Amino acid sequence: MPVLPDRSARHSTVAMALRTAALVNALADPAAGADEIAAVLLAHGEPAPVDVTAEDVTRMRAAAVHLREVFAADSADEAAALLNALLAAHTGPLRLTSHAGTAPWHPHADTADDAPWTPWFLASGCLALTVLLWERQAPPGRTCASVSCGRVFVAHGSGPERRYCSRRCATRERVAAHRRSRTPTGP
Numbered sequence: 001m002p003v004l005p006d007r008s009a010r011h012s013t014v015a016m017a018l019r020t021a022a023l024v025n026a027l028a029d030p031a032a033g034a035d036e037i038a039a040v041l042l043a044h045g046e047p048a049p050v051d052v053t054a055e056d057v058t059r060m061r062a063a064a065v066h067l068r069e070v071f072a073a074d075s076a077d078e079a080a081a082l083l084n085a086l087l088a089a090h091t092g093p094l095r096l097t098s099h100a101g102t103a104p105w106h107p108h109a110d111t112a113d114d115a116p117w118t119p120w121f122l123a124s125g126c127l128a129l130t131v132l133l134w135e136r137q138a139p140p141g142r143t144c145a146s147v148s149c150g151r152v153f154v155a156h157g158s159g160p161e162r163r164y165c166s167r168r169c170a171t172r173e174r175v176a177a178h179r180r181s182r183t184p185t186g187p
Contacts, residue, residue, distance in 0.1 A: 011106035013135075016128035017154045019044035020067060021141060023121060025151045027064040033057060047102070052117060059118040063090075067125050071141040071152035079139040083130050090122040132156060146173050 019040075026032050026040045037057050038050040066086055073079035091109040098105045099113055110123035132140035132154070141154045144165035153165040164170040 011104055013128050013131045014154065014156050015045070016124055017132055017140060017156070020121075020125035020128055021071065021152050021154050023060065023125075024064045024067050024071065027057070027061045028068070028150070056117045059116075060121050063118050063122045063125075067122070067129070068143075068152060070126075070129050071139075072143045073139045076133055076136075076138050079129070079133055083126055083133065086122065086126045087130065090119065091126060092123070094127075144169050146170075148172070 022040050022044060023037070026036055029036075034052040034054055034057050037060065038052045041050045041052070042048060066082075070079050070082045070086070073082060087109070092111040094107055094109050096105050097103075097108050097113050107127060108123065109127045110120045115123070129140040136155070139155065141152055142162065142165075144151045144153065145163040146165075146169040149165060149169050151165040151169075153162065155162055164173065
């Protein structure tokens with residue numbers, strides 16, 4: 001999990017999208033509780049103390065399902081349709097905030113600086129994924145192609161399109177394919 005030391009770096013579009021993916025992945029684990037979600041938020045630059053309750057986790061888990069659909073979109077058109085529906089249902093007017101001077105200026109699409117975790121998660125996640133789709137004209141992320149994984153990841157940067165969330169998953173799939181190709185097929 002990347003730690004973002006620079007105060008302004010934690011508000012970049014990619015940093016917000018990486019945080020969104022990390023939260024979607026953490027919330028997919030039914031065993032993840034308030035402490036685990038708070039740890040993800042802290043690792044992605046939220047200032048301490050991060051007070052997350054079990055009720056927050058339940059609500060965020062429901063929100064993560066909707067954001068996971070954006071990561072799983074097969075096309076920019078599908079991702080845009082999903083994001084437009086989420087933006088219409090879950091965001092307020094776009095505004096800039098510095099949290100009373102405690103952070104660099106950055107955009108918010110939630111209703112207030114002290115909005116509860118779930119509206120903040122949906123609004124900031126949608127905003128980051130929207131900007132990535134806008135910049136790339138492609139889905140902002142993917143779901144790992146490894147059938148044994150299912151984690152989401154942010155598709156950013158240049159080079160060939162990623163299919164796996166990590167080198168570990170890519171290597172595991174490559175090794176499995178190699179072993180299948182060397183196994184005799186029936187008598």
